[in-house]
Amino acid sequence: MATQNPPQISSEEYREVLKTAFVQCYQTSNDAWSYEEAMREVPVYFLECIGDQKAHILDIGAGSGKDAEILLKAGHSVTGLDLYEHEAWQFLSYTWGDRINFVKSQFTDWQPSAETKFDAVFDNGCFHHQHPSLYFPYLAHLKTLLKPNGIAMLSVFTPLDENTDGSFIDFDEGRIGRSFSVNELQQLLTNHGFIWLDSRLIYRPWHEHYLPVHYLAALVKNQP
Template identity: 40%
Template sequence: MSKQAVDFMELSAYRKALDTSFVHRYSHGEDEWSWDIGMARAARIFLAALGDRPDQRILDVGVGRGRDASELIQAGHRVTGLDIVENSSWPLLRKRWGERLELLNSALQDWQPVDGRQFDAVLDNGCFHHQHPDEWDAYLAHMRSHVRQGGLIALNVFGVDSSNPVPGWREMDNQRQGYFFTEQGIRDTLESYGLTWQELVVIERQHGDAMYLLALVRN
């Protein structure tokens, strides 16, 4: 698996392109991931995998409009949500959940908690597959550094399908890119960064034959 399958723009320019893309999508109500049934199912599978231990501290990477964070809080957990763009839902989320939800405008690879806290688990429901290939190392290293030893990490990524069976990068809106994995490809990728494989769940997306691959791993 080559993560250099396309010619990427320079890193800082790509970060600006991601920001532009997501600001546009949220401001125009085009954030279809906020109500995507496959992503909602991924969050429920993650919640079930957390087990019965109450009041766990969860890091939600790409918190968006807080759909997954709200479900986790309703199940009794505390959530810190990161996102590269803030959207109009955040003031109401803060008002509704109070101290049980912390929302922060930051990329994962740039963020360090001021109190040095570690989390019991991390949910990345659709962010890793958009990262610039030069940041995969930093992205996953930061993720691991924020999770306790043995903690659960869930990454939900684009999977290849019958209409596009070849893994690799595909261009999206406003120069945003998405990497589409095979089942073995996402396992090999995460294990190569030191994560311990637990399970893969294949989830149908809400259009066409498209698939998500939900990888459950341990730190």
């Protein structure tokens, strides 16, 4: 896994690479992110930000439903979206009934009814794997699904050194990652119509199989 320049393939080609990579990771139990303790700190932070009011939350990249379950246990309703239909969905649906709804789709392809608006949107590690040319349509789609003044949390890779700009990361199976500094992420999100509210650095303990990055969880509000 090495830093690199932006991907040289088109966004359409990369969409297929990304889908294949994630499906393969789940099918071969190489979804390390599902079991990483640092990633489970992000929904806990999100719950702090939401407060006591019960919300309907869109969980982008729901995967095995680890984050969705944390949100459900706090009393919220969740729509979990992922390009891979995980075997855990059936059990979670049985356990939580109509408070959870899973949808198999790539995020930018998903077109629910025009009336479908969420109180909050949660993205724990999906946005930073997108092709750079899709940042705008990704964030624009997120805005359309979020109620006016609704909140969103995006968690992304961030450099170990807080004073360093982010960079691209090349994964072995062809997907890319992008780390962001606080300033880079704040500028990107505010330029796309969101109000920056807060952020938190989520530290990852060193591990020989982990990327040399931490996580940056950003809280924003949908500007009407």
